[in-house]
Amino acid sequence: MKIAVLKERKEGELRVAATPDSIKKFIALGATVTVETGAGNGAALTDEAYRAAGATVETELSTCTQDADIILKVREPEKEELMLMPEGATVVGMLDPYGKKDEFGGYKLKKLTTFSLELLPRISRAQAMDVLSSQSNLAGYRAVIDAVGAFGKVVPMMMTAAGTVAPAKALILGAGVAGLQAIATAKRLGAVVSAFDVRAVVKEQVESLGAKFIEVAAESGEASGGYAKEMSEEYKQKQATLIKDTLAKQDLVICTALIPGKPAPRLITEYMVKGMKPGSVIVDLAAASGGNCALTELDRVVEKHGVTLIGFSNMPSRVSVDASQLYARNVFQFVSTLLMAKDGTASINWEDELITGTLLTRGGETVHKNFI
Ligand SMILES: NC(=O)c1ccc[n+]([C@@H]2O[C@H](COP(=O)([O-])OP(=O)(O)OC[C@H]3O[C@@H](n4cnc5c(N)ncnc54)[C@H](O)[C@@H]3O)[C@@H](O)[C@H]2O)c1
Numbered sequence: 001m002k003i004a005v006l007k008e009r010k011e012g013e014l015r016v017a018a019t020p021d022s023i024k025k026f027i028a029l030g031a032t033v034t035v036e037t038g039a040g041n042g043a044a045l046t047d048e049a050y051r052a053a054g055a056t057v058e059t060e061l062s063t064c065t066q067d068a069d070i071i072l073k074v075r076e077p078e079k080e081e082l083m084l085m086p087e088g089a090t091v092v093g094m095l096d097p098y099g100k101k102d103e104f105g106g107y108k109l110k111k112l113t114t115f116s117l118e119l120l121p122r123i124s125r126a127q128a129m130d131v132l133s134s135q136s137n138l139a140g141y142r143a144v145i146d147a148v149g150a151f152g153k154v155v156p157m158m159m160t161a162a163g164t165v166a167p168a169k170a171l172i173l174g175a176g177v178a179g180l181q182a183i184a185t186a187k188r189l190g191a192v193v194s195a196f197d198v199r200a201v202v203k204e205q206v207e208s209l210g211a212k213f214i215e216v217a218a219e220s221g222e223a224s225g226g227y228a229k230e231m232s233e234e235y236k237q238k239q240a241t242l243i244k245d246t247l248a249k250q251d252l253v254i255c256t257a258l259i260p261g262k263p264a265p266r267l268i269t270e271y272m273v274k275g276m277k278p279g280s281v282i283v284d285l286a287a288a289s290g291g292n293c294a295l296t297e298l299d300r301v302v303e304k305h306g307v308t309l310i311g312f313s314n315m316p317s318r319v320s321v322d323a324s325q326l327y328a329r330n331v332f333q334f335v336s337t338l339l340m341a342k343d344g345t346a347s348i349n350w351e352d353e354l355i356t357g358t359l360l361t362r363g364g365e366t367v368h369k370n371f372i
Contacts, residue, residue: 004068014042014320020053030344139315140181156190174257255292278306287311
């Protein structure tokens with residue numbers, strides 16, 4: 001089996017889908033691996049390190065993908081990459097199928113079998129492959145670091161001879177993977193943290209991290225698979241009042257509220273931003289799906305009504321070294337347990353729920369139930 005690792009071409013994407021460590025493991029299973037030159041540059045991984053791990057480093061994309069059985073990517077392939085993929089190859093990556101339905105045409109043209117790892121069901125067997133968890137965890141961390149970097153005050157309480165500095169107040173909206181790490185990071189920096197989520201079940205997790213859980217009323221927002229569902233209008237109104245009152249007292253706000261495949265819930269209006277303290281900062285992790293805050297601008301840092309708004313769509317790439325290491329381990333787990341037999345040959349159980357959950361196209365034909 002030949003595995004090809006491509007250099008990511010999307011602007012601002014510094015991650016890579018395989019590391020020298022993961023490549024050594026693929027080779028130990030009997031695979032051969034080619035890496036496009038410079039693929040690891042953004043993640044502090046040199047061509048030399050890949051060669052030392054046993055990979056062949058190719059300068060031409062066409063030579064890298066030639067005869068490849070499996071192509072490893074972080075993001076969906078660009079046109080130029082698609083054109084140079086061998087017919088019938090398998091592509092594994094975070095292919096953003098909800099945002100990029102138009103690209104299925106390219107998969108069909110090349111008869112590709114494509115797996116989109118963001119669609120993995122969040123069951124315990126899939127934990128080691130769960131790219132959303134590994135990347136969102138880092139995004140939650142980096143969101144707080146970016147918020148603090150843009151904040152003109154210190155975060156922890158400081159008692160000095162010149163007087164006492166009060167601790168910063170942080171509010172985390174959405175306490176999923178990114179939100180829980182944002183809570184933990186803000187706590188570690190010394191902020192007074194509160195958090196809000198529609199799923200009452202996360203209250204215990206929020207409190208165990210030392211944050212205050214803000215509750216609206218008893219309407220469970222938990223749908224199947226541990227994700228949130230859409231809430232009633234009455235609930236949304238009560239939620240808006242509570243968030244507005246809480247926001248007015250905050251210094252740092254991290255937005256992470258999400259319902260998969262839907263536009264981000266709009267939790268912060270312009271009116272609410274106007275009511276916030278000047279100098280406070282909002283980091284909106286939901287920027288790419290429309291934003292939890294009405295004033296967020298995608299991939300920009302803007303100041304509105306005295307509040308700094310940060311809308312970076314690719315936080316994991318801002319910690320590309322660790323993000324690549326974790327992503328590469330997720331990818332190795334997925335490929336080695338679901339696409340390969342123990343002797344390194346291709347072997348797929350098409351009925352496995354992790355396969356049916358992530359398989360977008362098979363031989364070019366769209367087969368995933370959400371996209372037919
Ligand atoms: N900007 C980036 O670089 C970046 C990186 C990773 C994740 N993200 C985004 O961050 C968000 C969170 O990702 P995650 O992996 O933590 O998802 P997750 O599913 O683990 O968590 C989302 C949380 O939001 C909650 N939620 C849903 N609707 C809500 C509402 N109306 N009010 C309050 N809470 C609500 C859910 O209950 C859930 O706990 C997503 O929008 C994701 O796309 C962005």
